[in-house]
Amino acid sequence: MSRTRRDVLASLAGVGVAGLAGCTALDAGASESDGPTLDPAALRAVRQLGSPAFPARVPAPIAEPYLERGRGRAREFLDSVPETMSPGEVPNEGVRNAYAEAYADAAAALAPSDTDESPFEALRGLRYARGAAAMAKGTYDAAVGDLTEADVRDEAAAVRADVESFRFGTRSLGDEADRALVVYEAVESLVAAAVRSLDNADEYGRYADSAPRVGELLDAVESARASLDGARHVRDRYLATVADPIDFTDAFESTASSLAGVIEDRRAEYPEEGGLEAVIEGEGLDTEALESTPAKDLLVEAFVEVERGLRDARDGLRSGRFATALVGAHTAETHRRAFEDAVTAVKRGRYESVESAAAVRDAKLGALEALEAARSNGSNPHLTRRALVDIAYMVGRGDDYFRDDYYDDGDPRAARNALAQYATAEFAARETPDVSAWVLGTLAAERGGVGR
Structure with missing residues (x-):
């Protein structure tokens, strides 16, 4: 050259x-x-x-209202808990510190980004924002006695069942191979992220038998739910553009x-x-x-x-x-x-x-x-x-x-x-x-x- x-x-x-x-x-x-x-x-x-x-992008039209609903769900989690825990409410300083960190992480995840994201990147990022906000909410609710680990594990089982139902019920239908391949690779990646979130919740964790541990589990459940929602959105929005699908x-x-x-x-x-x-x-x-x-x-x-x-x-x-x-x-x-x-x-x-x-x-x-x-x-x-x-x-x-x-x-x-x-x-x-x-x-x- x-x-x-x-x-x-x-x-x-x-x-x-x-x-x-x-x-x-x-x-x-x-x-x-x-x-x-x-x-x-x-x-x-x-x-x-x-x-x-x-x-990163996907050849399917990501709807902005869908992205805003995902951000709104994360904001609802964060708005439902206070910015700080008081010692009178939660005497355990370690729990209060863990909560402060979780709240700050969630607020940062919801802050406007200074990078130019594609709609697909924004869709993938919802699992981080929703998960971080769930971590804060789960930690607080568990600390004040409104949520238990058993409650969250019941949620995890329900989300896992939804993920498996979606996975086994989805076939690679589309219009032409080049486009369909990229769409379904993205769908599969989002489903795999959902499974990984749930699996990791059982295998790893910074906390044990504590309110922050409940928060970690709720983070994993909400991250998985967000990934599943994203996979469904990408698939459905793509299929809405296909008149005569090929399997x-x-x-x-x-x-x-x-x-x-x-x-x-x-x-x-x-x-x-x-x-x-x-x-x-x-x-x-x-x-x-x-x-x-x-x-x-x-x-x-x-x-x-x-x-x-x-x-x-x-x-x-x-x-x-x-x-x-x-x-x-x-x-x-x-x-x-x-x-x-x-x-x-x-x-x-x-x-x-x-x-x-x-x-x-x-x-x-x-x-x-x-x-x-x-x-x-x-x-x-x-x-x-x-x-x-x-x-x-x-x-x-x-x-x-x-x-x-x-x-x-x-x-x-x-x-x-x-x-x-x-x-x-x-x-x-x-x-x-x-x-x-x-x-x-x-x-x-x-x-x-x-x-x-």
């Missing part, structure tokens, strides 16, 4: 070309004998390019099983023993020579995502979350291809070191370009964009290495780790549209080419 194109991307990302002109100039001031100088200000300027805007359930299952098998076979081509070091060495690379280089971090990061995607595919198949399994297969194959691309680049001598802040800047701009090119690809836009949400997050992780409290100014690890994150995002983004075509093409073949 030409320098002109990179400068255009830089200005679009939030900082003009003039604001970044110092990056290269600062590095150029170092003598060859001294080696490259990674000026802290130049590296912070890379972070100030900004992160790509890829908020994709069986095709999602068979395609996920088929693709997971293909990726398992491809994974078997890499060493199973010896961890990631063995995988890298199996590609003919010397891990000792690559130690403390962006190259090793890049290779490790890409292959870790292969394993994560495979795990999601396996878990989704086992639990009947077939859309989740398909998205997991997409993740695994995308990063497997990215890993192979990275191996080729490393063998050609790339990413052996961080030579300048300009090199880090160019790596980030390469990631931004690849993400935008993939997003602009017109084929299978919903699945591709769903995958890019996770990939774009890597750019933000790279930026985080330049926070003042992460590494000391000028620490070369910050630049190395950031560059590896940017490069991983670039390789994965470039592979994403083709993998989307592979997944949805296989799905169409499973269905006889109908309704792709």
